[in-house]
Amino acid sequence: MPTTTRYRPRWAALAVLLTAEAMNLLDATIVQVAGPVIHDGLPGPAADIPWFSAAYTLPFAALLITGGRLGDVFGRAKTFKIGVTAFVLASLACAAAPEAALLIGARALQGAAAALIIPQTIGLIRALFDGAELAKALGSIGPVMGLSAVAGPLVGGLLTQALSWRAVFLVNVPLGLAVLLAARFLPEDKAATRPKLDLTGTLLVAAGAGLLVYPLISPGGTAWPLLAAGAALLVGFGFQQRRTAAPLVEPSLFAHRGFPAALAGSLLYFAVMTGLMLLVPMRLQLGEGVDVRTASLTLLPLSAGLAVSSWVAGSWLVPKFGSRVMFAGLGLLLAGILAVAGGVTPALALCGLGMGTFTVPFFTAALQRVRPHETGSAAGLLNAVQQLGGTLGVALFGGLYLSSGSATTAFGVAAGVTVAAAVAVVPLSSRRGR
Template sequence: MPTMTRDRRRWAALAVLLVAEAMNLLDATIVQVAGPAIHAELPGPAADVPWFSAAYTLPFAVFLITGGRLGDIFGRAKVFKLGVAGFVLASLACAAAPDAGLLIAARAVQGAAAALIIPQTIGLIRARFDGGELAKALGTIGPVMGLSAVTGPLLGALLTQAISWRAVFLVNVPLGLAVLLAARLLREDRAATRPRLDLAGTVLVVAGTGLLVYPLIDPAGTNWALLAAGAVLLAGFGFQQRRAAAPLVEPSLFAHRGFPAALAGSLLFFAVMTGLMQVVPMHLQLGLGADVRTAGLTLLPLSAGLAVSSAVAGAWLVPKFGARVMFAGLALLLSGILAMQAGGAGAYPWALALCGLGMGTFTVPFFTAALHQVRPHETGSAAGLLNAVQQLGGTLGVALLGGLYLGTGSATAAFGAGAALAVAAASAVVPLTTRRGAPDLSSRRGR
């Protein structure tokens, strides 16, 4: 019986972490469809509308790597709780905002708080699980992330239409309070040797990431000078990390091809996934005249497909076939994109279901394989970097696919770019499945 009690506590702790993951991703996407309603009640320039979302994603992307290192230093459970508390308070401020300026400021605080929460998840899971159960626990992250990101626009549409746009932010409050109340289930975890915070590296990565991401989400258009400056600073960050006594990013993560391949695959996959979720509702509303609820409901087949395939992949496909399942997922995703491109809006329901099946089939083996060989002292760096690249990929997807749609007035070009990115993602993750470096994802290993 004591063993059963410990098992229940471990899986309950995992549920706490997954709710926090879901809360962040819901908030990152839920405002996308509520933006016009917010603008109608809080008058201001039309340029404010994109910043209702961008004010969240920019600080989130900028502080992710630093947030991961803070967990290494002060304890991941402690930093996690601090981030959740800040997120709840910022959500209340968003819901009560009397004007657009204060709403944008509160959204920025939300994004910074999320950057404290998300990098701690992987380390806290590793503190509670090992062996075959660790792979199973890590495999739950991808489906939750994907499903939450897809559900966000739908929930945003329903809450905005049925109640008010303020309910979009208030939904975080009970979720956040529940996480804080259940956080006692989390076991404290930190790096065995307490590192120091690399201040020079922190300044370089914050400034470089900010200059790289800001032009991509700036509604005024892409500023190539800022992009170039961001790239230069991030290159300087890479050189500085090689010489730093306590680097933000552990150099040992790049000793083998697996983790760099995971970063490239994450960048490309989330560019496709986030870009599609931006273009489809945009095309339905701007191009076909659908209302906000119809646009949100259109993504429902994608959500259903993702949920079903995630469960099947985790319970049967990955234990039986291992990391190679990723390619089957990307093939399904590519088939769905091509079907939308060829069949138009009439093909959206079943084509999006096909995309969802592909997303779920890909994410379960991908996250398990990407984190399989990460050692305890590398956890904070790996989590922060993987999440930062994922966020950058989503931003690139919105900028590229959304920009192509707005520039051409047709979804065909955007879907074509998404198909090309899906093919590139398949090439990028090859090192994760090569015989030499491929992890054993079979459930039999832990038995």
Template sequence: MLTKTRWAAFAVLLTAEAMNLLDATIVQVAGPVIHAHLPGPAADVPWFSAAYTLPFAVLLITGGRLGDVLGRAKVFKIGVTGFVLASLACAAAPEAGLLIGARVVQGAAAALIIPQTIGLIRVLFDGDELAKALGTIGPVMGLSAVSGPLLGGLLTQAVSWRAVFLVNVPLGLAVLLASRLLREDRAETRPKLDVVGTLLVVAGTGLLVYPLIQPGETPLLAVGAAILVVFAVHQRRTRAPLVEPSLFAHRGFPAALAGSLLFFAVMTGLMQVVPMQLQLGLGVDVRTAGLTLLPLSAGLAVSSWFAGTWLVPRFGARVMYAGLALLLAGLLGALGGYPWPLLGAMALCGLGMGTFTVPFFSTALHRVRPHETGSAAGLLNAVQQLGGTLGVALLGGLYLSSGAATAALGLAAVLTCAAAVAVTPMLSSRPAP
């Protein structure tokens, strides 16, 4: 395949990544406005976001394995089609219950799309080009996530909350039209789908995530954890595991999962707390709340480029620590007040996030072999979504219970320090033979 065509196909995959991850956060700022237009209980508001992230998280591992079995390009196209149709249903929803139902379908479709991208990228590139492409994934994921509240605020204020979902339609159609550039790819040895493992991981992850969103359901955490233990035992015994056991043969990948959980808890929780503090605590409008995150997005974009082109090639995975240090400084700086101290702190947080994500994702995926691709992509993305949900629940819940952002930002600082400890084993990871 010609170089220009390969990079065009890569752009299609990145657009799909951005579209899906944007949708995970774009409703955060628009939620109160949607609630005002689609009356119902106040408990509906967090579910406008959670109805997407919950099925997204619990089905990602299964989505990755389906790509191994049926072909990644095929599953990718099915997922994009479902995502576009579900987006139209969200935009046309006449009441809150139907909107929440359509969001569930959106999340399930996203779980089919995202795990396929890494495998399809591996078909397009090798050597230095592959490393460069994989290093781009993290910044795109991070920038898409932080741009969600900004775009959601602007569209809601300027047009309507329904535009928040309609923006997916032209993007999705463009991805579908350009998906003919993708080459089919599947595991060399076609694995069987582990149905029992699928049911166990969906039930266990769902029961682990649901109580984080729905107050009063804390006992389900223990049930979810127990089911995941059963899932782990089942994976060791079955001949066709949903998650490749070889991923855990080196401590680098488990460390990446722990680091992803903690980092995205901070990142997503911060994007929840700041707009809440501005709208509920300071009384600013939805557009201003969204624009306050603009320095964060700009900082992430600039530092991602700088880290990918200069820092990581020279200093390698150690750049992760510089990113976490900048993020910690930004979190502490956010305690200084509004507007200018907060805006400067958001820029510093963005610089830290971009500096961290480039070396993190390229290092996390360094050891992944072709037959592990579906499992690795699904598991890494599932943990990211779980981390985001955990961040919203912990940081957002702490803010609502305390009435001040100080406690939430302090907890975010502690989690950032924990992430620095968690990723340490990744420094010794080496490329797979």
């Protein structure tokens, strides 16, 4: 361990990093329940509701890998502090927004700030700990993420009901200030060799993803041309990555079919997972007229099922049955979606059980064939694709519900995407290595 960090209060520094992780996850999920109420308070088209979530996750996904590179270049602690400061200021702008367009713009700034924060946490934890303590520190991330994902919709609903939707964004202010005050415990750390920034690749992937998401939320006569343009830019990004000297993505990751399968599976699965957590509250509030607190409480069975099944899968199912557990998880998720589509809202618990049963073996299988020098790039790319999948799910399912006035079509598409995810991850169940 570097001597500069030996005598630092390392566990206090870890608490700072975990709080930042929690702050990001809370902000990504807390708006999903509050969206219809925000729409009532800031009049505008109903299509604004999915944008309240997508405007955050889209820049977060597109800038995540570049944010990690900025930490390598300028120092991870410095980049982390800049990101948290920007996040707090953007949160204040969200809370004070007088109209929907300004709120959506402030949400985009929040997502960009989060892309500076989150990639630094693993690097800083590695700078603070080694050996058994490193494993213990990294192991603490999972429970914090799970708790934050569970708490987000619940906190969003309760705050909105008791105070105002603006309080949903003000939660970040004391959390962010506490992180900044305690950030003095963080050591400075940067890459031994200064990497180059691939700004062209960043612009291509951001523009391509944006052109795919926009027509899904706001369909119109230009939807297909925009989708085609977005797809073309992402294909161009793929060719550009092969020719650039400092690619965002490690090209060797695609030498084996397993990792592309993991990316496809991640995109499809997280589209369903995140889209459902927006679609269900929208149907309850806009279609059935329930209040925001009731809508948030309705998601608790899903969160509880996810938490329980993640533990069972990690401690028993995966060690005994391996990656085949993924398909059991997707089967449970599919059954839950079909039941919820038929109006059986308690079946959300079945969805949660499926989600937890899938995610543990999926990430294990996705990274098991990755070589040590590819680990950072693989983890960053999986995280970015996960966020992009969530954005597409919010856009697709939210847009389908708002355009049709019925959730039935959206749930049907979610079921189809779940089946597609099962097909996509078949190569991950192979026992063959590289």
